[in-house]
Amino acid sequence: MSSEMQVFRLPDLGEGLTEAELVNWLVAVGDQIKVDQPIAEVETAKSMVEVPSPYAGTVAELHGQAGETLDVGKPLISIAPVGATPAEPKAPAATDDAVSTGVVTDAEASAAAETYRTEEKAGSGNVLIGYGTPGGATAGRTRPRKGSVAVVDSAPVAAPVAAPEAPMEPAVAGTRIPGKLSAVISPLVRKMARDHGVSLDAINGSGASGLIMRRDVEAAISAPEAPAAPSAPAQAPAEAAAPAAASGDLDGRTGLAVSARTPVRGVRKAVAANMTKSRTEIPEATVWVDVDATALLDMRAELKKRSPHDTPGLLAFIARFVTAGLKKYPALNTRFETGADGSQEIVGFDGINLGFAAQTDRGLVVPSVRNAHQLSARELDAEIRRLTAVAREGKATPTELGSGTFTLNNYGVFGVDGSAAIINYPEVAMLGVGRIIDKPWVVSGELSVRKVTELTLAFDHRVCDGETAAGFLRYVADCIENPGGALADM
Structure with missing residues (x-):
């Protein structure tokens, strides 16, 4: 040396x-x-x-x-x-x-x-x-x-x-x-290779x-013969206490004492910049629809009776419907790019990396299931659970957190019906799912109580018009209302 x-x-x-x-x-x-x-x-x-x-x-x-x-x-x-x-x-x-x-x-x-x-x-x-x-x-x-x-x-x-x-x-x-x-x-x-069980000795570097x-390891991970084998990362350090109060510091506008000053840095700084860019650059529009999810809940309950331990969650079924919908309406699985010379183009992808919002101690993060279009509902469920676990431990890789092409946001877990979501830049659309609650619903001409949820789609109006957005949203809604028939066609 x-x-x-x-x-x-x-x-x-x-x-x-x-x-x-x-x-x-x-x-x-x-x-x-x-x-x-x-x-x-x-x-x-x-x-x-x-x-x-x-x-x-x-x-x-x-x-x-x-x-x-x-x-x-x-x-x-x-x-x-x-x-x-x-x-x-x-x-x-x-x-x-x-x-x-x-x-x-x-x-x-x-x-x-x-x-x-x-x-x-x-x-x-x-x-x-x-x-x-x-x-x-x-x-x-x-x-x-x-x-x-x-x-x-x-x-x-x-x-x-x-x-x-x-x-x-x-x-x-x-x-x-x-x-x-x-x-x-x-x-x-x-780290990426270790977390996914990929042997570096077997990779020829490009x-x-x-x-x-990194692209060499990603190729090995996505190869059928190299399944992911996540490790058990060490527990992330606990968060420290909230910022201390700025004693004696008075706010000139309100006259009130300032209780805390939190520097905007790290993750929050990146999020602030990304959200600002999304709102500034993307002319987004929103469409929504109420959906009768009774049949989906009944189907899952029946599956759970037959196989109590490996029945996919509702989010996994909806994710499966979303990937099928994006195949029919690929404009929502794109990216809008502006070149240095001012030229613009819409970039399409041969595949779907489905991001999903996951609440963690560090805040809301968006890991993505790579090549989600190739996975069944059960496989999607397993990958969603794995990614949620590593994200909550603070050990998700940059690739797992930054490679999505479309985001699914289940904000219904927070007890709300809908949300005017900010699109996860540089993606062009986000589908939100509200809580499922009992509501009066007309079935075959008669009023009955059904399990109803609200789907909300925010989309970039530069890549498609309302007809495309509405078609995709209606497709996912129909799959939820008739899950057996939808899954049979997938």
Whole structure:
């Protein structure tokens, strides 16, 4: 190993995210660490992530404190070679050999970070982050996890960033281990493979020199012979108490004392930006219809009598109807894009990634079932339950939280009938399902009490007109009212 100090910079952890909040250090200055050992927990706009070290050696300096927001590409940790004695941190000095001595100037850090972000971030599978290889020096002690800082709950949604035609090489040179290029992968790729039971040894990397890319692992996950095998992630740190009151701070407009000031950052910052973009760019319209769900409830009750332990939930059946409806009305499973030159196009997809809103301790998140159109109601139910579990643990991957093409929102669990939902940008439509309650309903000319719910569809009027939106909504409603016949045709 080189005798020079290694400076590891905060990597792009997926989907082109530009910053992350440092939740907790897992090591301290003086610790002996090995390659791929987790060194810190950070929270991005997507999820909680453990960042592994790309180097073995002695921790020389930690560049940041818990609760601090760090930019991608800025120094995260400095590591001295194995056997070296870490020196006391020095004040930054503008010298030509600053990097080689382990001291990074502010100007260098900013320039390197900007280069890193420009060349590395991409949201369609081309994220190229060279760090982390098998093996390494003998492991040293690991500090116990400290209490976490406050986490603001929200619905993590981020628009994919346009991917370059080919992965770029130069910016990753400082984060790779010499001689190990073909085995080097990002921690996001490594975690994705581990969570889905994919062997990295069996993957031929499509990147330069055989580098394994995120798209390579995604292809292995979606392959029929490589079923997902989710791991049991460690329990996410508990949220800290609410922000303390700003004692003595009076609001000039109301004259009232300010009880708390909550910084908008991390997940909430990403959500605010995404929702604002949705409302600003999408000319949305809404259609809704009341639906008699009695037959669907009766059918599920009968199935439950026959098979009590693996009967799909109502949301899984509705999800099955939605995927069938999107095949008939594909305009709602698209994306509206505007090019840098002002040109516009509607992008269609060969497949459906069905997102669904899930309430967690961190707020409302939207994981997505990939290739949902290929799954039965029972398979959809299993995947919805799996994704809900990992989302609530804060361990859902950026791909699981940011790859949807259409969103299904069951807000009926909150006891409401309808909602004027904000479309999950950059998607073009969202279907909401209200609570199911007893209502008077006319059946065969006679009044009776039925189980009724309300379906609400918000859609982007740029991609289709009301006839298409109404046709899709009516199709899903008819499936709910006649589930046996609908499933027989699917």
